[in-house]
Amino acid sequence: MAETVLDYEAEAAHYDRTRGGVPRAGAAAEAVLRLVPPGSRTLLDLACGTGLVTERLTRPGLRVYGADAAHAMLRVAADRAPGRVVRADARRLPLPDASLDAVSAVWLLHLVPFATEIVAEAARVLRPGGVLIATVDKDAAHDVGSDIDAILRPYRSAGAASDRTELIAGCAAAHGLAPRPGTRFTGHGQGGTPRDTVRKLRAGYFASWFSGDPAVVETLAAALAALPDPDRPRADPRYRLACFVRQG
Structure with a gap:
């Protein structure tokens, strides 16, 4: 993983405010x-x-549901999508086989060491012709040529990322999901x-890039800290959405 797994029960109160809010959610949806x-x-x-993303996934004829493992997150989500959110482990969904037309996993796979299990479970619940849509290579999305990127890039361990494209695509293929063209959006x-x-x-963020070595942390x-304009935001990332279709 590229980041420490956060306590999402505690994060719920300020999650949207610190994650780009409506503009970011709207672009993702x-x-x-x-x-x-x-x-x-x-x-x-x-x-x-x-x-925040779920409530913006709107299209005539499309019924959208949400699932999350954190109670506090779901309490907020329930106000935005009443009657359409459920507490569930993404590896063990309370759904029958071949019951959905689409599954999305935005900003999820990079956070967990069991991303391939999530892909396998999505394949199970998708109907033939259904699609899995997921962000991949999240760390690379932040590599936008800024001075921050120039410092961090040598330590970024793409091979260790749980959402790297080759890993997700390989698992998808093993479970009957074929690749189709994806897209990108701005974070x-x-x-x-x-x-x-x-x-x-x-x-503790990024610790897996250098095994949490305190000396590396202080060097970085x-x-x-020596960079100019320490409070000026650098360029926004461009996230990649991969797409896989369930074979019949």
Whole structure:
């Protein structure tokens, strides 16, 4: 994983405010809908969190549901999608085989060491012709040529990322999911500042890139602290959405 797994029960109260809010959620929802085939009737938004993206996944004839493992997140999501969210482990969904037309997993697979299990479970609940839509290569999305990226890039371990494209595509193929063209969208409000990046480093973010070595943390923190304009956000990331279709 590229980041420390957060306590999402505690994060719920300020999650939207610190994650780009409505502009970021709207861009994500619009991108997901571009990949949902016409005529689809059901979409499950995995790890829906506070439901900010879920409530924007709207299309005539499409019924959208959300699932998350955190009670606090779901309490917020329930106000945005009444009667359409459920507490569930993305590896063990309370759904029968071949029961959905689409499954989305936005900003999920990079967080967990069991991303392949989530892909397998999505394949199980998708009907033939149904699609899995998921963000992949999240760390690389932040590599937008800024001075922060120049410092962090040598330590970024793409091979260890649980959402790397080759891993997800390989698992998808093993479970009857064939690739189809994906898309990209902007992570509005996610361009980091040097000062905030130092805070994240010391809080344990990115630790898997260098096995949490305290000496590396301090070396990187010093380099980041020396950058100009420490509170100026750098360029927003461009996230990649991969898409896979369930074979008949």
